[in-house]
Amino acid sequence: MNQLQQELKRRRTFAIISHPDAGKTTLTEKLLVLGGAIRTAGAVKSRKAEKFATSDWMELEKKRGISVTSSVMQFEYDGYKINILDTPGHQDFSEDTYRTLMAVDSVVMIIDAAKGVEPQTIKLFKVCRDRGIPIFTFINKLDRQGKEPLELFEEIEDVLGIESYPVNYPIGMGQSFRGVYDRQEHKIEWYNDKRERQVQALGEVDELADILKDTVDDYTLSQLEENLMLLDEAGSSFDLEAVKAGKQTPVFFGSAISSFGVPTFLEHYLKLAPQPQPRQSSDGMIQPDDSNFSGFVFKIQANMNPAHRDRIAFLRICSGKFEKGMSVYLDRTGKQLKLAQPQQFFADSRELIDDAYPGDIVGLYDTGFYQIGDTVCAAKDTINFGALPQFSPEHFAKVRAKNAMKQKHFLKGVSQLAQEGAIQVYKTQYEETILGVVGTLQFDVFVYRMQAEYGVDLDIEHMTHQVAKWLAHQEDAEELRRNSNNLIVADYKDRPVIIFENDFSLRWFQQKHPKVELRDSSHNM
């Protein structure tokens, strides 16, 4: 095994998905504490608090109780290098989440034991399933009374349509939650009154009673024994191949807030989750241990550090070794670039790095070279990992700077935030700016950031339009501009787009102009 293969073997890159409030921040924080990346619990939250002080726009996030940003954190545990990619929980930012999910090899889905499978979990789950990403489930908040475990398995199978395999099973719930029983390794992990973790291997299931009789009441114990027996007899059996194909989800129970079940979860996860996987490209499958370096940009974020006003392109490495200062080709332009000052992200800092491997996320200073979905590779014969999906906007608004003197800043902000993928931007023939978004909260964040980061107050005029379609042929745009009163605009690459009031007006248009070819997005144009 060469060095590259050894590094691959110990890498795990994943995202945590959940409905807001299920405990994503809390679990992330506990994983970081386990990995020694932060010293005390509460650090991520206080890190959040610090950011509010320095980066004003995040206040919006706090006010609304949503997670708008997504970041990357790397830490080590038991010889593994782990990359967690954070995703915004709120549905209005699902496009951002979707792109991040393109950059992971597996996903951890958190379910609140009391609420079960929630709408946003379903949406995000579907994205993972369509990509065949392995999904691990952490059922959280067992310290509160929630739904019965068997009911939750049924819900996962019925609502999400994936087979579940409980790797462990909770001992009690709510006030009487004591820990978990590990079905695979046949041991119990419980917590004493001082919240100290204790692990004890068992010979037979029967011994459970002996060990737990002083810890849990008779009813909890008999329920536990009964349900474990039921699962052994009627439940699914563990199938690693099905897990890797995204067809079976290993399920874990715990309480993130008190760390119960978190170490067990992490240890199993690291053993079962896949290392960085091959990726489809224009030149066939690219194997991660291919010595030719390649990667793609899945996210761009401006003004991460308000003091420096810098813009970072997040690159997921797909193959080969990354070395500081290396030269790569950007497939879109064919131009060569030097990757100077690459950064890696830790829990509370970013640091310059010398090298990185597939699965890792590298932050590159971007002065406008990169676009979301760009592929870079060391070989002159470039490859392409394909465009990242762009969602069709469903809400539109005209925006302008309140103060005409701020026009230059306005244009700069609009263009930078559009390049980040935070919004889509269109121009009318009268040089008016129209924004398109998937969820209306994106407007609020946009207005906020324009003020905080570019010093521009906006007038925003919401439109009633709901649908955008790209015209496949430029000539059609000219013709339609002359002979119709449709709203024809240009996207940031000057490609013609028609914005319709609603589906009805779209169908009316198609009947009237059967020869005009419309596309859902700008893909492959």
Ligand code: G4P
């Ligand atoms: P999110 O990122 O998925 O949105 O969820 P987050 O971790 O912020 O957790 C949402 C709320 O649920 C928080 O409470 C958090 O403390 C609580 N929580 C997380 N894990 C557990 C758990 O295992 N058990 C219980 N009982 N609660 C849990 P909050 O009141 O909104 O915030 P805070 O004041 O506690 O920070």
